[in-house]
Amino acid sequence: MGNAHYRFWPKGQPKTLQVPATTLCRNLEDAAARYPARPAVIYYDGVLTYGRFEQEVGYLAGYLQQHCGVARGDRVVLFSQNCPQFFIAYYAVLKLGAAVVPVNAMSTAPELRYFVEDSGARVALLGQEMYERARPLVDEGLLGQLIIHTYSDYIGDDCEFAIPDWVMMPRRDINDPVVTHWQDMLAARCPASPAPFGAEQMSILPYTSGTTGQPKGCVHNHRTLMAAIYGSAIWRGLHAETVFLSVAPLFHLLGMQNGMNLPILLGATVVMLPRWDEAAAARLIEKYRVSFWSATPAMLVDFFSNPAQEGYDLSSLALLAGGGAAMPEAISLMLRDKYGIYFNEAYGLTETAAFLHGNPVHRGKPQCLGVPAFGVDSRVVDPDTLEELPDGEVGELITSGDQVMVGYWNNEQANREAFIERDGRRFFRTGDLASVDEDGYFFMRDRLKRMISVSGYKVWPAEVENAMYDNPDIQEACIVSVPDRRSGEAVKAIVVLKPGRRGSVTEQDIIGWARERMAVYKAPRQVEFRSSLPRSATGKILWRELQEEQARADHKTGS
Structure with missing residues (x-):
């Protein structure tokens, strides 16, 4: 691809970085030593200082080690909404040299079972409302210990915010020998004696x-995590005095890296919400002078399109960042012209620890993946021959950088398919179709893999289709993407019902059934019934034909 993108490289920025060779745990220790009284997390009006944060991480790490047998190399499930306990649990697991298995809080019991079984985790840290989903796994012999936290414990006294009932729910009295309540764990004050480990330890x-x-x-x-957050901090000029708004889910790499690991690296303050609440977000920005916010474009469009925000002082906001979907150009212009805020569009994947490409902050292009960040080598190749393509042509984006994952867990076939060697470097095949312009900026053009992006979450149609076939009323199913104003894209199921069920099963029946069995963002929001689906000569459902047909219909109706 050449070095065209260096023409607009931010002045004073190096082309490559020497990433600190330490661990995320060391970041917390350094922040607590430097700023013990600084708020690490502000949760509504509850405050967790860095000093208390590090202390409670030590207590939980000691409990996990002494009472749950967690040791270096083990995996521990973290199943929770955003809350201060998520931060503490995450860093306590890392302190022992163990790895966090972050589970989407919307996951159903069958989905949770798969993550536990595949990862080999024996201990789970979870919000109390997740208990009923996790407890059967103890009976099945998959999990041995559950440590349960209550969101309201860290809110603080005399909070002036309107807090959702599910957050304010008091501590449940769960009398179960495999359960330890968070406050009881803290009261035990167990000291931790972690085995030494370095930056190559799985995290x-x-x-x-x-x-x-x-x-x-x-x-x-x-x-890999350090490479992404260190690069993001330098690229965007973030520092210890930056105040972060953390609303994106922490179990997702966007929220985990930008709303937790990055501010802890800097010793900065995080203002947190457990879920998206635009009224509370506006008040928190005003009250705590939030200066940086990383979120999905759908969330930002929702927030800044609401006239009610004009009643708040948002002048502290200096920079917005995000990815997962393209930001509408009209919104980017409105942010710049009305609020004086730049939206820094970026590109990354779960496999790349989030930050991989970024637009130069003051030289961005609309709806653009930006340029490869420090030390990242990204190229566009023919997906069949893997030969590099000239600028302007569309092909598969492959990338190499320090933030790229080690590989897929216990899946050598997937690793063989995902990685290639080129010019002495190991490249990851993203499955995204992109092109590069004359300035070296990358643009998403399509997807090589069949994937739907719902508010930045990946939904693979084949996975949803496999689940749909468990419905006793469904004979055939095909999943397609439809446009959605809030989430960018949404899932639609085109369904053929079994003989005898046609006319008696409704769209809402299918939607309700799906939402009980899969995370809500995966479940179809629309269902269309047909008498048959088009098939190839070999009997395969022609999903692309159905997707193109849907796209034409959406275009005709102006969706």
């Missing part, structure tokens, strides 16, 4: 769905 095992079959675990170590 997280997030799961990403695949085009076929079950989701795959992405093995990241401390080094």
Whole structure:
């Protein structure tokens, strides 16, 4: 691809970085030593200082070690909404040299079972409302210990915010020998004696769905996560005095890296919400002078399109960042002209620890993946021959960089398909179709893999289709993408019902059934019934034909 993108490289920025060779745990220790009284997390009006944060991480690490047998190399499930306990649990697991398995809080019991079984985790840290989904796994012999936290415990007294009932729910009295309540764990004050480890130690095992079959675990170590957050901080000029708004889910790499690991690296303050609440977000930005916010374009469009925000002082916001979907150009212009805020569009994947490409902050292009960040080598190749293509031509984006994952967990076939060697470097095949312009900026053009992006979450149609076939009323199903104003894209199921069921099963029946069995963002929001689906000569459902037909219909109706 050449070095065209260096023409607009931010002045004073190096082309490559020497990433600190330490661990995420060391980041917390350094921040607590430097700023013990600084708020690490502000949760509504509750405050967790860096000093208390590090202390409670030590207590939980000691409990996991002494009472749950967690040791270096083990995996521990973290199943929770955003809350201060998520931060503490995450860093306590890392302190022991173990790896966090972050589970989407919307996951159903069958989905949770798969993550536990595949990862080999024996201990789970979870919000109390997740208990009923996790407890059967103890009976099945998959999990041995559950440590349960209550969101309201860290809110603080005399909070002036309107807090959702599910957050304010008091501590449940769960009398179960395999359960330890969070406050009881803290009261035990167990000291930790972790075995030494370095930056190559596995740190997280997030799961990403695949085009076929079950989701795959992405093995990241401390080094890959550090490469992404260190690069993001320097690229965007972030520092210890930056105040972060953390609303994106922490179990997702966008929220985990930008709303937790990055501010802890800097010793900065995080203002957190457990879920998206635009009224609370506006008040928090005003009250705590938030200066940086990383979110999906859908969330930002929702926020800044609401006239009610004009009543708040948002002048502290200096920079917005995000990815997962293109930001509408009209919104980017409105942010710049009305609020004086730049939207820094970027590109990354679960497999690349989030930050991979970025637009230069003051020289961005609309709806653009940006340029490869520090030390990243990205190219566009023919997906069949893997030969590099000239600028302007569309092909598969392949990438190499320090933030790229070690590989897929216990899945050598997937690794063989995902990685190639080129010019002495190991490249990851993203499955995204892109092109490069004359300035070296990358643009998404399509997807090589069949994938739907719902508010930045990947949905693989084959996975949803496999689940749909468990419905006793469904004979055939095909999943397609439809446009959605809030989430960018949404899932639609085109369904053929079994004989005898046609006319008696409704769209809402199918939607309700799906939402009980899969995360809500995966479940179809629309269902269309047909008497048959088009097939190839070999009997395969022609999904692309159905997707193109849907796109034409959407275009005709102006969706």
